[in-house]
Amino acid sequence: MKQQQATPQRPDRTSPGSLEDIGDVIDVEQAEAALVEHYPRLVRLAYLVLPPGQGRGRRVLAAHAVVQRTLPRQRSSTRGLGLPAQRAGTDAAIDPSYAFVRLRVLRAALAAGRSRRWLPTVPPPLPQVWGLRLFPRSGGADELALDQSLSALSGPGRAAFVLRDLERLSAPETRRVLEAAGVAHPREALDEAERAKTPAGSRDRSLLESPEFDPCALQARPPDLIRRRQHGRAVLTAGAAVLVCGALLGLPGDGWGPDGAAAPPYARNAAAEAALDPGKLAVSSATAWKHAARQDFSAWPARGDRIHDRALLRRALAVWARPGAGVPVSATPGTPTGPAAGPAQLLFAGVVDHVVVVLFHDGLRVVRYAEAADGEGQSDGTGAAVDFARTDGAAADSASALVVSRTQGNVRYLTAPWVKSARLVDLVKPDAAGGPVRIGPSGMTDPVPTAQTAEKCAAWPALRVGGRLLTDLGELTPARLTYGTPRKPGEATAPRAERAWARTACQLAAVRGQGVRAVNAWEFAHQPLPGGAGTAAWLCTRAETWRGPGSRTMAQIQTPAPAGQPYATGTVAARAEGGTACGPRAPRALAGVLWKSASGQWWLLAAGSHQVASITATGSVHGRTPGRLLTLPAKTGDRAELKGRLANGKGIEAVG
Numbered sequence: 025m026k027q028q029q030a031t032p033q034r035p036d037r038t039s040p041g042s043l044e045d046i047g048d049v050i051d052v053e054q055a056e057a058a059l060v061e062h063y064p065r066l067v068r069l070a071y072l073v074l075p076p077g078q079g080r081g082r083r084v085l086a087a088h089a090v091v092q093r094t095l096p097r098q099r100s101s102t103r104g105l106g107l108p109a110q111r112a113g114t115d116a117a118i119d120p121s122y123a124f125v126r127l128r129v130l131r132a133a134l135a136a137g138r139s140r141r142w143l144p145t146v147p148p149p150l151p152q153v154w155g156l157r158l159f160p161r162s163g164g165a166d167e168l169a170l171d172q173s174l175s176a177l178s179g180p181g182r183a184a185f186v187l188r189d190l191e192r193l194s195a196p197e198t199r200r201v202l203e204a205a206g207v208a209h210p211r212e213a214l215d216e217a218e219r220a221k222t223p224a225g226s227r228d229r230s231l232l233e234s235p236e237f238d239p240c241a242l243q244a245r246p247p248d249l250i251r252r253r254q255h256g257r258a259v260l261t262a263g264a265a266v267l268v269c270g271a272l273l274g275l276p277g278d279g280w281g282p283d284g285a286a287a288p289p290y291a292r293n294a295a296a297e298a299a300l301d302p303g304k305l306a307v308s309s310a311t312a313w314k315h316a317a318r319q320d321f322s323a324w325p326a327r328g329d330r331i332h333d334r335a336l337l338r339r340a341l342a343v344w345a346r347p348g349a350g351v352p353v354s355a356t357p358g359t360p361t362g363p364a365a366g367p368a369q370l371l372f373a374g375v376v377d378h379v380v381v382v383l384f385h386d387g388l389r390v391v392r393y394a395e396a397a398d399g400e401g402q403s404d405g406t407g408a409a410v411d412f413a414r415t416d417g418a419a420a421d422s423a424s425a426l427v428v429s430r431t432q433g434n435v436r437y438l439t440a441p442w443v444k445s446a447r448l449v450d451l452v453k454p455d456a457a458g459g460p461v462r463i464g465p466s467g468m469t470d471p472v473p474t475a476q477t478a479e480k481c482a483a484w485p486a487l488r489v490g491g492r493l494l495t496d497l498g499e500l501t502p503a504r505l506t507y508g509t510p511r512k513p514g515e516a517t518a519p520r521a522e523r524a525w526a527r528t529a530c531q532l533a534a535v536r537g538q539g540v541r542a543v544n545a546w547e548f549a550h551q552p553l554p555g556g557a558g559t560a561a562w563l564c565t566r567a568e569t570w571r572g573p574g575s576r577t578m579a580q581i582q583t584p585a586p587a588g589q590p591y592a593t594g595t596v597a598a599r600a601e602g603g604t605a606c607g608p609r610a611p612r613a614l615a616g617v618l619w620k621s622a623s624g625q626w627w628l629l630a631a632g633s634h635q636v637a638s639i640t641a642t643g644s645v646h647g648r649t650p651g652r653l654l655t656l657p658a659k660t661g662d663r664a665e666l667k668g669r670l671a672n673g674k675g676i677e678a679v680g
Contacts, residue, residue, distance in 0.1 A: 058121035071239040073133040094128040137179040166223040167236035180213035299364040302337035306369040319420040328374025340382040340393035355412035356539035358571030376429040413500035414570040434471035451484040451529035454522035481530035491515040504542040510611040513544040526591035535567040549631035558584035564606035564613040579615035579679040598680035630654035
C-alpha cells in the first residue's frame with residue numbers, strides 16, 4: 025500500500041488517495057453542454073474512427089448518429105473511464121465533461137465498426153432531407169492518401185491515430201482512453217498507428233482538420249433518380265399494407281387499450297399479459313404486516329389516493345414493460361430494467377408534489393413510475409419516467425422506507441406500515457436536537473432536505489426511524505447507517521457512534537448512486553500521536569451494495585479536531601473497491617498514512633485491528649513493530665508498503 029502525506033493537524037486531503045478521487049459524477053446537463061459546444065469536433069472524431077467501407081455519405085450519417093446518441097440517461101460516474109489528467113493550456117480535453125462525452129463517442133464508433141450496423145434499419149422521424157446525398161467536400165492528393173492510409177488501419181488503430189494526432193493526447197493518455205473504450209490491446213493499436221504511412225502534414229493536425237474529414241461541412245448531390253422512383257412505388261405499396269394491418273389491429277377485441285408512453289407490444293404470452301393486467305396486481309391488506317412471517321416490502325399495504333385508478337395502473341405497467349423512446353429510464357448499478365416475470369405488488373399510487381407516482385415491487389426490484397399530474401406528455405412519453413432499484417433480500421432493517429418524490433433539494437419518503445415516527449437529524453451536528461417529521465395517513469413523510477455535494481457539506485440530513493438511521497444517496501432506497509464491528513454492526517445511537525459519523529458523513533458523497541444498501545463505520549484502532557499531539561482514531565467505512573459485488577471500503581484517520589471544529593471531517597488514508605476488507609467475511613483492517621507533526625517532523629503512522637500481531641513497513645520508510653500500532657520517522661514524499669501478520673501467523677495486506 026502506498027502511503028499519503030499529512031498536514032500538521034491532519035493528513036493532507038489533496039493527496040492522490042484522498043476521497044475526492046472517488047466517484048466523480050457528470051450530470052446529464054454537463055454532458056449535453058459539452059456535446060453541444062464541441063459537436064463538430066466530436067463528429068469529426070467519430071467520422072475518422074468509423075470504417076470507410078460503406079461510402080462517405082453513409083459514414084457522415086453514421087458519425088452524426090453516433091454523437092447524438094451518446095448522451096447518458098442519468099448522472100454517470102467518471103471513475104474507471106481513463107480520463108486524462110488535467111494539463112495546462114486551453115485544450116478542451118482538460119474538460120472532464122468533454123472527455124466523458126468523447127469516450128462515449130469513441131466507444132460507440134468502435135462498436136459500430138465491429139458490428140457494421142452503423143445506422144438504424146428504421147428511418148428516423150422527420151425532418152429529413154429527401155432526394156439528396158450528403159458527403160464532405162473533396163480534398164487534394166494528400167487528403168486522399170491519408171484517407172487510404174486510415175482505411176488500412178483497424179478500428180483501434182484509427183482510434184489511436186486520431187487520439188494522438190487530432191486530440192493531441194500523450195501515449196500513456198491514449199492507452200488509458202483506449203482501455204476505457206474497451207480496446208483489448210491498446211499498445212498494439214498505438215504501434216499500428218505509429219506504423220501508418222501518412223503524407224506530410226498529417227502529424228500536425230492540418231490534414232485531419234481539413235474539410236475532407238469534416239462531416240459538418242457538406243455538399244449535396246442527387247441520388248439515382250430512376251432507382252428512387254422505383255423505390256417510391258414500393259414504399260407506397262408497403263405503406264398501404266401497413267395502414268390496412270394497423271386498422272385491423274385497432275379493431276375492438278382483446279387489445280390492451282391506451283398504454284400511454286409505452287412502446288408497441290412485441291410479444292403476447294400468458295405470463296406477459298398477466299404482468300400487464302392491473303386486476304392481477306398483488307395487494308396486501310393494511311394489517312398483513314402484523315402477521316407476516318417476514319417484515320419486508322411484500323408485507324406493505326397498497327396506499328395512496330389512486331390505487332383504484334385502473335387506467336393509471338395499466339399505463340404504468342405497460343410503460344414499465346415497454347418504455348417508449350421518449351421515456352427516461354434509470355436503474356441502480358446491477359439492476360435489470362426488463363418487465364416483470366409475473367404480476368407485481370402494488371405499494372403506492374397517488375399524486376405527490378404535482379406528479380402522479382406509482383410504486384411496484386416484484387420481489388427483486390422496486391419500480392417507480394411517474395408522470396405529469398396534468399396528463400401532458402403521456403402520449404409521446406415526454407411526461408413519464410421509470411426508475412428501478414434492486415431490493416432483493418430486504419428485511420425490516422432495510423425495508424423501512426422508499427423515496428417517493430424528489431424536488432428542489434427535498435425528498436419525501438413512503439414509510440413502512442410498522443414505522444410510527446421519524447425524526448430528522450444532521451449527521452455532522454450530532455449535538456443539535458433535530459426535529460420530528462410528520463408522517464401522513466398514507467405513510468408519506470413531509471418533505472425533508474437531502475444531502476448536498478461533498479464540496480458544500482455544511483450539513484448531512486438523515487432520518488432516524490425508531491433506532492435505525494437512514495440517509496438519501498440519490499436512489500429509491502435510502503441507505504442504512506450502522507456502527508460497530510463488521511460481524512455485529514449496531515445502530516448508530518451511542519454518543520461515540522454519533523461522533524464517528526459526524527466526522528465521516530461527508531465521505532458518503534463518494535458512494536452516491538452506487539446501489540448502496542448499508543454503510544458501516546468501524547473504529548478498529550486508536551493510536552497516540554508523536555509529540556503528545558493527542559490520540560487519533562482509525563475507522564474503516566464499508567458500503568455494501570444490494571447486488572453483492574461493488575462494495576467500497578475506505579480507511580480513514582481522525583486526528584484531534586482543530587479548535588472550534590469538533591466534528592471536522594476525517595481523512596481517507598486508503599480505499600478499495602470490492603474485496604472483503606472490513607466486511608463480515610474478513611473483519612480485520614490495516615492502514616497507514618504519512619502525518620506531519622506541529623514541529624514539522626513527518627511520521628509514518630500505521631494501525632491494525634485487534635487480530636494484527638505485527639506490522640512491517642518497507643520502501644522509503646522501513647521498520648517493524650510487534651503489536652498493531654506502528655510509528656516511524658519519515659520525510660516528505662516518502663512511500664511505504666505495509667504488511668501485517670495476524671496472531672495465527674497468516675499475513676494481512678493493507679486496505680487499498
